[in-house]
Amino acid sequence: MTITATGDLIIPLLGTPSAVGLARTLAGARLNQWNCRHISDDALLIVSELVTNAARQTPHEEIRLQVSRDVGGIVVAVWDASPEIPQARPLPEVVPDDLGAADGSFEDAGGRGLPLVQALSSACGVTRDPKGGKWVWARLSP
Template sequence: MTTTSDCLLLPILASKAAPGLARTLTRSRLDKWGYGHISDDAFLIASELITNAVTATPGKEIRYQCSRDIDGVLIAVWDSSPSTPRVRPLIEMTLDTLDVCEEHWDDNGGRGLPIVATLAAECGHTPDPHGGKWVWARLKP
């Protein structure tokens, strides 16, 4: 991924705190650029991409990037896993099918990448030549 002088690029420990840290830092960057109006979408995208990276590489380093160019705002997350992102089949949930017991709570997810694809102008993943991958989404300001 390319960077510019006002790009936010930081290493983060893949933990439950990572999405919140990224949202906090993204808010000030978007406000600085005059893009506060897309902050809700950017926060959700950043949270989803970081959560997937945390799931793929718990306790390891991930990298978060928020940058802008003539095509818009780029939100990107790197992790060291060679596995490519996979969209799980969406199933309609009802209160009867929702499993709220602790050991199955995470099985109720799987909607992150479709949400990202809906909010972003474009999104995808790119292998990193040094290992791992970047998963990214671009927002139009």
């Protein structure tokens, strides 16, 4: 774990499911230090989604979480070595009859994280890293 001179948090993680909890814990502590409790729930959900996606793209390889702040707010960014750009799946319309779906379709919740990230952030995107891989990021306004 590195804390830069500007207070940014940079954490190398192993792309496993347990990385999500560790990332949330450390990001939450940093947000508390910055007195950003008012956006921490949204930020931690974004951390969970982006770290989960990176771990799925590059299982058991290094991923990196960066939590930064500037005058525009908080930026959560996650790097992984995969060149594949994430694509948001369209969200299906859910009607009350679907809630008891016996065919298991309601249980298929995968692929819905990026629309959540888009909804919770003021901006988000993907930036290719010149050294390889990509950064998937989201900005939360103060």
